[in-house]
Amino acid sequence: GAVVSQHPSRVICKSGxxxxxxxxxxxxxATTMFWYRQFPKQSLMLMATSNEGSKATYEQGVEKDKFLIxxxxxxxxxLTVTSAHxxxxxxxxxxxxxxxxxxxxxxxxxxxxx
Amino acid sequence: xxxxxxxxxxVPVFEEAPVELRCNYSSSVSVYLFWYVQYPNQxxxxxxxxLSGSTLVESINGFEAxxxxxxxxxxxxxxxxxxxxxxxxxxxxxxRFSGGYQKVTFGTGTKLQVIP
Numbered sequence: 737g738a739v740v741s742q743h744p745s746r747v748i749c750k751s752g753x754x755x756x757x758x759x760x761x762x763x764x765x766a767t768t769m770f771w772y773r774q775f776p777k778q779s780l781m782l783m784a785t786s787n788e789g790s791k792a793t794y795e796q797g798v799e800k801d802k803f804l805i806x807x808x809x810x811x812x813x814x815l816t817v818t819s820a821h822x823x824x825x826x827x828x829x830x831x832x833x834x835x836x837x838x839x840x841x842x843x844x845x846x847x848x849x850x
Numbered sequence: 851x852x853x854x855x856x857x858x859x860x861v862p863v864f865e866e867a868p869v870e871l872r873c874n875y876s877s878s879v880s881v882y883l884f885w886y887v888q889y890p891n892q893x894x895x896x897x898x899x900x901l902s903g904s905t906l907v908e909s910i911n912g913f914e915a916x917x918x919x920x921x922x923x924x925x926x927x928x929x930x931x932x933x934x935x936x937x938x939x940x941x942x943x944x945x946r947f948s949g950g951y952q953k954v955t956f957g958t959g960t961k962l963q964v965i966p
Contacts, residue, residue, distance in 0.1 A: 742893070770953060777859075779940060779958040780894075829893055831954075838884070839954060843893035 738764045740832050742842030749820055749849055757815045757845045759830030765810035766832035770839060771803075774827040786813055820849045852877040852943050854957035862963045863931055871926040871960045873915075873941030883924040884942040884954065885915055894940065900924065911935075936964045 739762040749755045759769060768787050772780040784800075786792035786807035794800045802824075804816040813832070817824055825848050831839035855874045863869045875881065885897040898909040905917040915926045924941060941957040 779956045782953055782955075785953055831894075838882075838896060838899060840896075841886075841894040846891075 738762075738832075738837075738840045740766075740830065740840045740842040742830055742845055744845060745843055746846045747848070749847070751821055751849055752819055754816055754818045755820055755847060757817075757828055757830075757847075759813045759815070759832065759842050761811045761832045761840070764832075764834055766813070767810065767835060768833050768839075769807055769813040770831045770833075771805060771813075771815050772829045772831070774829060774844075780829060783815075817847065820847070822849045825849045852881070852945065852955045854941050854943050854955055856941055856957035856960050858960050859958065860961045860963065862965055864965050865933055866930045868929050869927065869931050869935075869962065871939050871941075871962065873924045873926065873957060875922050875924065875941070875943045877922075877943060877945065880946045882944045882946060883915075883917055884944070885909075885913070885924070885926050886940045886942060886956075888938045888940065888959075890937070897926075897939070931962070931964050933964050933966060935962060937962060 741760045743758045770785050771783045774780045782795050783798045784792040784794045784805050786805050788807050788810050792805040807813040827844050829844040831841045833839040853876045883900040886894040887897045888894050898907045900907050900917045908914045913928045938959045938961045940959045942954045944954045
C-alpha cells in the first residue's frame, strides 16, 4: 500500500515554544490530508482537514491559530503547534488520500511538552 | 453525523482461542467501514475494509469482519489468535460520497490482550 511518513516520531519541547510536525506521502500525491490527535486511552479525534493549496478546515473546538496547518504541496503537510503547553502533549497522527482511495496513516508523533 | 461504538475497551483472550471485537455504527447515509490496528508506539494500519459487494471481508492475517446493515454492526473476528495480535483495534466509518472517501470517524478502540 501507499506510504505516509511522519516526522519526528517523538519530540520533547519546552512550554511556550513551537513544534512542527511533517507528514509526507512518499509514493502518491495526496490531495487531502487529515490531522488527528489521540489522548491516552481515547480514540483518534480529527483536528483538521487540508486540501492542497487551500486553507485547512478545522473541527469544532480546535484552535486554528494554535494548530497551524500548511499543505503547500501534494506530498507534504505540516502541523505546527504554537506556544505549546503541557496540555498539548498527545499523539498526533496524519493521514493522506487521493480521491477514490482510502486514507493512509503516518506512524504518528508523540509530543511531550515540559 | 456518524458515530461508532466499541463497547469493549479491553478484551483478554488466551492464545489460540477465538475472539470477537464488537463494533456498531450509526449514520444517516450509506457508509464505508474499516478496522484499523495500532501496535504499541506505532501508527494506524488498515486491517480490512468494507466498501461494497460481499458483506464478509477478510484480512491477510486471518481476521474477518461482517457488515450487517440491519444491525448496523461490523464485528471483527478471528478463530484463533496469536500473541502477535496483541494491539489496539479501532473500528471506523466514513460516509460514501461520489468524490471518494471522506473523513473517517473512529470508535474508542478495543485493546486485545492475548494471554500465553
